[in-house]
Amino acid sequence: MSQKSAYNVAVVGATGAVGQKILELLQEKDFPINNLKLLSSKRSAGSKQLFKQEEIIVEEAVPESFEGIDIALFSAGGSVSKKLAQEAVKRGAVVIDNTSAFRMDESVPLVVPEVNKTDLQNHQGIIANPNCSTIQMVAALQPLKTAFGLKRIIVSTYQAVSGAGNEACNELANQSKAYLSGEEMEAQLLPVKGDEKHFPIAFNALPQIDVFQENGYTFEEMKMIEETKKIMHAPDLLVAATCVRLPFFTSHAESVYIEVENEDVTVEDIWKELQQAEGIVLQDDPKEQLYPTPLTAEGKQDVFVGRVRKDLDNKQGFHLWIVSDNLLKGAAWNTVQIAQELIQNNWLQR
Amino acid sequence: MSQKSAYNVAVVGATGAVGQKILELLQEKDFPINNLKLLSSKRSAGSKQLFKQEEIIVEEAVPESFEGIDIALFSAGGSVSKKLAQEAVKRGAVVIDNTSAFRMDESVPLVVPEVNKTDLQNHQGIIANPNCSTIQMVAALQPLKTAFGLKRIIVSTYQAVSGAGNEACNELANQSKAYLSGEEMEAQLLPVKGDEKHFPIAFNALPQIDVFQENGYTFEEMKMIEETKKIMHAPDLLVAATCVRLPFFTSHAESVYIEVENEDVTVEDIWKELQQAEGIVLQDDPKEQLYPTPLTAEGKQDVFVGRVRKDLDNKQGFHLWIVSDNLLKGAAWNTVQIAQELIQNNWLQR
Known part of the structure; x- marks a missing residue:
C-alpha cells in the first residue's frame, strides 16, 4: 500500500461502548478518512450513526465487508475478531484489534505507542490493542x-x-x-x-x-x-x-x-x-x-x-x-493512536 | 475490682454508627449488664434508645458520668476519648477505646482477641481497639x-x-x-x-x-x-x-x-x-x-x-x-469481644 492522503476505514463493533468512543475520536482528531464503514453484529445492523453530520447505516460485518478497506478497527468481542480479522487482512486491510484474541500471538505486535510503537513495524496485518488495565x-x-x-x-x-x-x-x-x-x-x-x-x-x-x-x-x-x-x-x-x-x-x-x-x-x-x-x-x-x-x-x-x-x-x-x-486510553484512544502512528510513519504496508 | 456477675457499662457515642452496633451486640450476646448508661455529645443528648425493651435516655458525656461505671466503651471520636477516657479510668472504669487516641501509647494494649488477647493482662485502665482495616x-x-x-x-x-x-x-x-x-x-x-x-x-x-x-x-x-x-x-x-x-x-x-x-x-x-x-x-x-x-x-x-x-x-x-x-469485627464486635475477654479471664482489675 502506498502512502495515501485519506483511508478507507471500517469500525467493527461500531455500536458498542468502545466503538462509539472510536467514532468520536476519529471526528475529533480529524482522522484522514476517505470512506467510513460501520459494522456490527446482525442484531445491531440497520441502526444509524452520525459522523461529521453525515448519517451512516451500520451494516452486518461479513468477510466481504472488508473489500477495499485500508484500516479496520475491531472491538466487537474476541469471537468476532477470530472470525473476521484474517478475512480483513486477506482483503488488504490492516487490523487493529481491541480484543484479547491475538494479543499473545508472537507474530502480532501488542502496542502502547508511548511504550513500544516501533513494534508496529513488524506487523503482519494484525496489531493488537492491549487490555485496558x-x-x-x-x-x-x-x-x-x-x-x-x-x-x-x-x-x-x-x-x-x-x-x-x-x-x-x-x-x-x-x-x-x-x-x-x-x-x-x-x-x-x-x-x-x-x-x-x-x-x-x-x-x-x-x-x-x-x-x-x-x-x-x-x-x-x-x-x-x-x-x-x-x-x-x-x-x-x-x-x-x-x-x-x-x-x-x-x-x-x-x-x-x-x-x-x-x-x-x-x-x-x-x-x-x-x-x-x-x-x-x-x-x-x-x-x-x-x-x-x-x-x-x-x-x-x-x-x-x-x-x-x-x-x-x-x-x-x-x-x-x-x-x-x-474507554479512551484504555481502548479507543490507544487504537486511534496506533492507526495514526501507522500512517505517520508509513508503516501500513507490509 | 472483684469478679462480679453483672457490670455497670457506659457506651460513649451511643448514637453513632459504631455505638449503635455495640448496643445491638450487647443485647444479642446477652452481655452481663447491671446498669447501662448511654452517653453522647451535648448535641445528641436527650434522644432515646431502646435496649432490651427498655427506653434509655442518652445523656451528655461529662467526667461525672463515669462514677460507678465498670466498663466504658468509647466510640465518639478521638477528641472525646482524649478528654474523657482518663476521667473514666480515674473513677474506676476500664475503658475500651475505638478511636486512634491511645493506640500507639506503649502503656495501652492494642488488641484483636484472636491475635493477642493476653496483652489485655497488662492494661492500665485503657485498652485500644485497632483501626477497622x-x-x-x-x-x-x-x-x-x-x-x-x-x-x-x-x-x-x-x-x-x-x-x-x-x-x-x-x-x-x-x-x-x-x-x-x-x-x-x-x-x-x-x-x-x-x-x-x-x-x-x-x-x-x-x-x-x-x-x-x-x-x-x-x-x-x-x-x-x-x-x-x-x-x-x-x-x-x-x-x-x-x-x-x-x-x-x-x-x-x-x-x-x-x-x-x-x-x-x-x-x-x-x-x-x-x-x-x-x-x-x-x-x-x-x-x-x-x-x-x-x-x-x-x-x-x-x-x-x-x-x-x-x-x-x-x-x-x-x-x-x-x-x-x-462496623462489626472492624469496630463494635472487636470491642465487645475485648470486654468479654476481660470478664472471662478476670482481667478487669488492675
Missing part, C-alpha cells in the same frame, strides 16, 4: 523503567463497569436505583457475562474480572501479567495482579507497587520523569489533596498518576495510584 | 504468621463509607440519587470531614482516608502499618498500605500480598490454616465463583478470606482477598 499501567511505568530500571510490579485494580460494556453500565444504574429504593437488585451480567453466577455490583466490589484460569488467577489478571511483559519487552519482569470490579461507570484506578533497580531514587525523581513523559499527567500534591480519581479522569485521554510514595522499608520500592479513562 | 487483616494473617512465619505485607484497601460514620452513608446515598437523576453531586464531607476539600464518593474512588502525614502517606495508611506491627508483636515486619474509599456502605475489602518465611507453602496449606482459625471463614472456590464481597460480609461477625493464590514468581509470596463488616 494493562495500557494505563505500562504507559505510566515505562518512563520509570527507562530511567531507573524496573524489577517488579504488584498491582491491585479498581475497575469501572464500562469495561464490561454498555449493558454493564445499565446494570449498575438499575441496581443502584433498586437498592436506594429498598428494592431487590437483579444481577444478570456481572462479574462475567458468560459465567454461571451473577452478583450485584452496585454498592459492592467483585474480585472477579473475566473467567478463572486453572491457576486460580482470573483471565484479566493473567492478561495484565503477560501483556505487561510483552509490551515492555521484559520477560523477566516480576508482575502480580489482583483485579477487582467496582461500582463506578468509567475509568480504571490502580494501586501499584514497584521495585526499581536503582537504589537512590527519590519521589522527586519519579515526579520528574512522569512530568516529562508523553501522555502522562502528574496529579500529586498531598497538601492540596491533589490526586487522580475515576470521575476526574473521565473523558480525558491522558493517564493520571498520584500518591507517589517511597516504600518505608524497601529503598527500591515505590507506591503509585494510576487512573485513566478505560 | 487493621483488625480484619491481622485476624486473617495471624494464623499464617504462626504456621509459616511472615516477612512482608503489601495491602491495598477497598473501604466502605460507613467507616466515616452515618453522615458519610447519607452523603453516598444522596450523591448516588443525584447522579442517577442527572443532577450535580454535593460533596461536603468525604474524603475527610475536617480536611479542606471534599469530593464526590458516589460512582468514584478516593485514594485518601484520613489526613495526609508529612511523609506523603495518609494517617489511615500509617495506622495500618504501625498498628499491625504492634498487634502482631512484629516490629521488623515489613508493612506497606494504600487506603482507598469506595462507594459502598458497609464492609472493607483488602487485596493483600504477603511473603511468608517458609519456602514450601502451598495454597492448600494456607486454606487449611484459615479453615481452622477462630473468627475466619474461608470462601475460596474459583470453580464455583466463590469469594467474599462487601455485600455478602455485611452484618456478619467473621472475617472472610478468598482468592488465595501463590505468586507466580516468588515462592514465598501469596495473594489474598480479605473482607469483613467494618
Whole structure:
C-alpha cells in the first residue's frame, strides 16, 4: 500500500461502548478518512450513526465487508475478531484489534505507542490493542523503567463497569436505583457475562474480572501479567495482579507497587520523569489533596498518576495510584493512536 | 475490682454508627449488664434508645458520668476519648477505646482477641481497639504468621463509607440519587470531614482516608502499618498500605500480598490454616465463583478470606482477598469481644 492522503476505514463493533468512543475520536482528531464503514453484529445492523453530520447505516460485518478497506478497527468481542480479522487482512486491510484474541500471538505486535510503537513495524496485518488495565499501567511505568530500571510490579485494580460494556453500565444504574429504593437488585451480567453466577455490583466490589484460569488467577489478571511483559519487552519482569470490579461507570484506578533497580531514587525523581513523559499527567500534591480519581479522569485521554510514595522499608520500592479513562486510553484512544502512528510513519504496508 | 456477675457499662457515642452496633451486640450476646448508661455529645443528648425493651435516655458525656461505671466503651471520636477516657479510668472504669487516641501509647494494649488477647493482662485502665482495616487483616494473617512465619505485607484497601460514620452513608446515598437523576453531586464531607476539600464518593474512588502525614502517606495508611506491627508483636515486619474509599456502605475489602518465611507453602496449606482459625471463614472456590464481597460480609461477625493464590514468581509470596463488616469485627464486635475477654479471664482489675 502506498502512502495515501485519506483511508478507507471500517469500525467493527461500531455500536458498542468502545466503538462509539472510536467514532468520536476519529471526528475529533480529524482522522484522514476517505470512506467510513460501520459494522456490527446482525442484531445491531440497520441502526444509524452520525459522523461529521453525515448519517451512516451500520451494516452486518461479513468477510466481504472488508473489500477495499485500508484500516479496520475491531472491538466487537474476541469471537468476532477470530472470525473476521484474517478475512480483513486477506482483503488488504490492516487490523487493529481491541480484543484479547491475538494479543499473545508472537507474530502480532501488542502496542502502547508511548511504550513500544516501533513494534508496529513488524506487523503482519494484525496489531493488537492491549487490555485496558494493562495500557494505563505500562504507559505510566515505562518512563520509570527507562530511567531507573524496573524489577517488579504488584498491582491491585479498581475497575469501572464500562469495561464490561454498555449493558454493564445499565446494570449498575438499575441496581443502584433498586437498592436506594429498598428494592431487590437483579444481577444478570456481572462479574462475567458468560459465567454461571451473577452478583450485584452496585454498592459492592467483585474480585472477579473475566473467567478463572486453572491457576486460580482470573483471565484479566493473567492478561495484565503477560501483556505487561510483552509490551515492555521484559520477560523477566516480576508482575502480580489482583483485579477487582467496582461500582463506578468509567475509568480504571490502580494501586501499584514497584521495585526499581536503582537504589537512590527519590519521589522527586519519579515526579520528574512522569512530568516529562508523553501522555502522562502528574496529579500529586498531598497538601492540596491533589490526586487522580475515576470521575476526574473521565473523558480525558491522558493517564493520571498520584500518591507517589517511597516504600518505608524497601529503598527500591515505590507506591503509585494510576487512573485513566478505560474507554479512551484504555481502548479507543490507544487504537486511534496506533492507526495514526501507522500512517505517520508509513508503516501500513507490509 | 472483684469478679462480679453483672457490670455497670457506659457506651460513649451511643448514637453513632459504631455505638449503635455495640448496643445491638450487647443485647444479642446477652452481655452481663447491671446498669447501662448511654452517653453522647451535648448535641445528641436527650434522644432515646431502646435496649432490651427498655427506653434509655442518652445523656451528655461529662467526667461525672463515669462514677460507678465498670466498663466504658468509647466510640465518639478521638477528641472525646482524649478528654474523657482518663476521667473514666480515674473513677474506676476500664475503658475500651475505638478511636486512634491511645493506640500507639506503649502503656495501652492494642488488641484483636484472636491475635493477642493476653496483652489485655497488662492494661492500665485503657485498652485500644485497632483501626477497622487493621483488625480484619491481622485476624486473617495471624494464623499464617504462626504456621509459616511472615516477612512482608503489601495491602491495598477497598473501604466502605460507613467507616466515616452515618453522615458519610447519607452523603453516598444522596450523591448516588443525584447522579442517577442527572443532577450535580454535593460533596461536603468525604474524603475527610475536617480536611479542606471534599469530593464526590458516589460512582468514584478516593485514594485518601484520613489526613495526609508529612511523609506523603495518609494517617489511615500509617495506622495500618504501625498498628499491625504492634498487634502482631512484629516490629521488623515489613508493612506497606494504600487506603482507598469506595462507594459502598458497609464492609472493607483488602487485596493483600504477603511473603511468608517458609519456602514450601502451598495454597492448600494456607486454606487449611484459615479453615481452622477462630473468627475466619474461608470462601475460596474459583470453580464455583466463590469469594467474599462487601455485600455478602455485611452484618456478619467473621472475617472472610478468598482468592488465595501463590505468586507466580516468588515462592514465598501469596495473594489474598480479605473482607469483613467494618462496623462489626472492624469496630463494635472487636470491642465487645475485648470486654468479654476481660470478664472471662478476670482481667478487669488492675
